[in-house]
Amino acid sequence: MAESAAHQGKGSGPGAETAGSGAPDPRRWQALGVCLVAGFMTLLDVSIVNVALPSIKEGLNTPESDLQWVLSGYALAFGLFLIPAGRLGDARGRRTVFMAGLALFTLASAACGAAQSSSWLVIARLVQGAAGALISPQISALIQQMFSGRERGRAFGMFGTVVAISTAVGPLLGGLLIEVAGAAEGWRWVFYVNLPLGIVCLLLARRLLPDTPTATRVRPRDLDPVGVLLLGGGVLALLLPFVQAQQWPGNGKWLLLVLAAGLLAAFVGWESRCGEGSTRPVLDLSLFRLRSYWLGCLLSLLYFAGFTSIFFITTLYLQVGQHYTALQAGLAITPFALGSGVAATIGGRLVGRYGRPLVVVGLATVAVGLAATALAVHLVPGTAAGWAMAGPLLLAGLGSGLVISPNQTLTLSEVPVATGGSAGGTLQTGQRVGSAIGIAAVGSVFFAQVGPDGWATAYDHGLIVSVAFVLAALIVAMADVGTTRRGRRRTQESVDAERAKA
Template structure:
């Protein structure tokens, strides 16, 4: 053990990963339960989209300020607050008597996930160095990929065992013992908070928070509500949202010039590899999370699968991702951006394969035919998520790790919300015209988003190679 290394660092990492797994699992675990939730609380399709995308949106909006507060107050303190709030929100979700309270509780639950998750990436930056940091981020990437993919399986097992009528409530109740254990172990193994300087004021940048929230909501609302049963939010609201986002970036620049601490530290985008990695991560999460939203509902509503069978049908993706995520964390220092670019190519091949199978196979055997292309997509995904995280934050100073990790995950969560909104709008568009659910069209949107992420990664790879050639001696 090198001097200064915390002997509890691996135990601390596992506590963080388990809590992070719990919050990220809730991004996808509800997908398989959406039909049950719809009948259980009489939810509209628009309510269902907000149960999923509202969680991701609230998650994303709290990440950056929470990351900065963790840098100041101590990451263990903020981590424990987030876990406690997440457990209470999960309890409220499980007890919700109607869709309105369920959506509100999901928003709170998502905000709590956003509070604790930047502490995870910040702690990895703080506790690990060199090759160990790559392995730690590899485990984090595996956690992210597997939690998203395995959620439908876990949800299906719970619904199959406890019944679809009320079993969906237990997909939230299951978080409670995990939250309790995480709090107890965090107090034992996570590093103590730094001595508090009471003269130092925590700058929350409330104007920045409001402008960013208004901008993101303005852009997403028309897309989310354009799905089946939506209220028809006019598209000019999206233009207003873009105006708020422009005002947000202008405010952040002015705030920085005044010597204040902005919500988004724009200087981070000057750190080598940070801007390109954040862009790739945002676009990729918009693409791959929409796949599970579409398939788990399509299997149940169009093919008559039980929630458990629907979850098992997408398990090959989780299996492929589980194997290659840890491997990717070890290989990233050697192959760098090339590894991510290859991974995105493999994901795109798998998603195109899913589209081909959907167009060629009918009936209940479809799940078996999709196992191959989903496995290929999962293998590729494991080579994308953890290596991209490692490359993105590699040059970020430790004292800004929480803020940088929060900003990176903000892009991922907003990408998730936007991707599900876009894919969901296409998925339900056929139902409004009497043609049924358009799974093929929705998956093509997801494939298009993955292709854009691939193009962004390839462009970054070319730029890195040009810089490397320019540094070579003549």
């Protein structure tokens, strides 16, 4: 695996390297802990609200259209601001942007919990998603800044564990909070749980997180506002028809994809010109000349399309189809979270030794586990399905842990530290786009089967689409492994030929 050096510049403040010494800061693992807790909060709020929707509907008398925006509005705002937030962190300072995002996220969580109407809740969720986008790309950039070599793999492994656990444990934690606090008001504690964590993280972040050595005072025009608007419009037009797939009838919504293609093409053209002039682009397009980077982004998009849709249809199948409580549905998904958390830590340690083949093994394991889950539900229909799917979901979770953190490490391995924020934001934007596409595709197949054929058949068909996305990611990973091996073989043949001539 090609891996860049940490390449940290001289800086001051907590967590920075000693100038000229190259010695890593002794508090870097504590600083990582702060980042991981903040990352856990932002990613938890993607999935924890799934099981709270019935409680929100009862507590606020929320219409179906607003319920969809409570769920998708967060993901939309999150995906929309990731790349500009990463660029802002690179330019203005990652600690500063991280703390601003964390403060805003905590306040928005309080506003969500105190909501007195569905409109209030939707607006607060949009702000919460934007705040989460300010935090998330700084985490991967700070890991690159604070760690190098095998330590960086371990750190990304821990981050991958947080990604996997926060996504999978959300339904369980949400169900537990609603069970304790009651269906009418329990949903408020799904948001209030962020308040103590946010306050503690904010206090520790100022003390432990490092400054960004390359950060300077920036003017608005230095942040490429034209590029931000073109990118924001393109991402919005791309995501909207997917997040609103069930609410907007007819096929007219898909015309937005044509608009998205035009805006994103204009964005690429503008960024190419910015790179040749004095304005620094919001996204350095030279990153996509790195095979490890663009291939990792593509793999991540495809995998998250299959990965996140699993929780969407599993929660629907168990809560609506089998009349599980929110807590019971969360418990049924827990084996995936446990397996993913254990394997992600192992994957972070092994990625430096095995590289992309480790991701191939993980993707194959996920595909087998999901196929076995579909078979289990088919063989054991009804209320016992939650028990039947436990083993296969555990297997799929073990595979998932070998995908997310190793792929993130490999994708960012050759990215310069100075552009780590925008590179991490781009990677995570691909994840959010993949999640939206996957939920729309899997959900449409799922809902098409619910009426005539029942819930178990609908769940089977939905999982088949999820497996198809995972297999597409597997093909990408295998192609990369094959290309790498052929390149090494040609290099060795050239060396052997030179030796023979000598």
